[in-house]
Amino acid sequence: MRFKDLVPVQYQEGRYQGDPVTLGVGGFGRVELMTTVNHGKYYAVKRVSKKHIVAKRQEEHMLFEKKILKSTQCDFIVLHAAFKDTRYIYMVMEFCGGGEIWTKLKESGRFDEPVAVFCTSCVVEAYAYLHKKNIMYRDLKPENLMLDVRGYVKLVDFGFAKEMVRGDKTYSFVGTPEYMAPEIIKNQGHDFAVDFWSLGILIYELLVGPPFSSSEPQKIYAKILDGVMKYPPYMSEAARSVISKLCPRPGQRLGNTKNGIKDVRHHWFGNMNWHKLRMCQLDPPTVKLIRKGPSYINFDRFPLDQTKADEEFSGWDRDF
Known part of the structure; x- marks a missing residue:
């Protein structure tokens, strides 16, 4: 190309x-x-x-x-x-013609459970791939999940991703406030466990809305450190269970114990056929969220930007 x-x-x-x-x-x-x-x-x-x-x-x-x-x-x-x-x-x-999960969530308020299960299982597959390559993602949120035209969910934006040796910790303060794990906020050093915390937050947000929200990041951090999640009566027992297992202390987090990500697949996802998912042979329930029309129909519209960035010659991108 x-x-x-x-x-x-x-x-x-x-x-x-x-x-x-x-x-x-x-x-x-x-x-x-x-x-x-x-x-x-x-x-x-x-x-x-x-x-x-x-x-x-x-x-x-x-x-x-x-x-x-x-x-x-x-x-x-x-x-x-x-x-x-x-x-x-x-x-x-x-190009993922189905649009952002965030936009769809805004339109529908919240997803029914089969849609949330499907979206999350695609994320689990992306995590399995990245973690196997020793890459932490660290920026899970609905804005970074796109739907292709068939309704499969894909991860975008690797600005916060980091390569890590297993057993090491890193101390950078990164992520989106609502999705940050307590150990990032407390600057205690973090590892792959933060990706499982954010998975729990994602499941909650898809089914209910953000569990910790405020217009001020400091207030969000305080709520996360308090760790109180309210489960509405309409949330299934299985969903509550998987969220509570993904969001305790890092050492006890589902996905971060000795069986790794395999443990995650055995909770809440019920009869998900993981092999068929990997081969993209399932009929995604997300397809009902996708509008038909011109290629850009599932996206918000933005006016043209006429400005041009200045040139930059420092050479940092020599190998790009």
């Missing part, structure tokens, strides 16, 4: 008609929908200003994200290729 073979997809109707389609905007930059001139395959292209990367001291993170891009072959992780020019780094990813 060559970067110059990619062309922007344009909105076909509405007030942004004729403008290039933007799938998402964040502190990092923009994600745009591109297609290839010849055979019309779609890609999501994340564009990040190199100046911004240097200003935020994210060079190592970007290089590591690219390393993951290059070495990952897993159906539950969205990655493809990377390019650069004098202004930007471009991450070219498979």
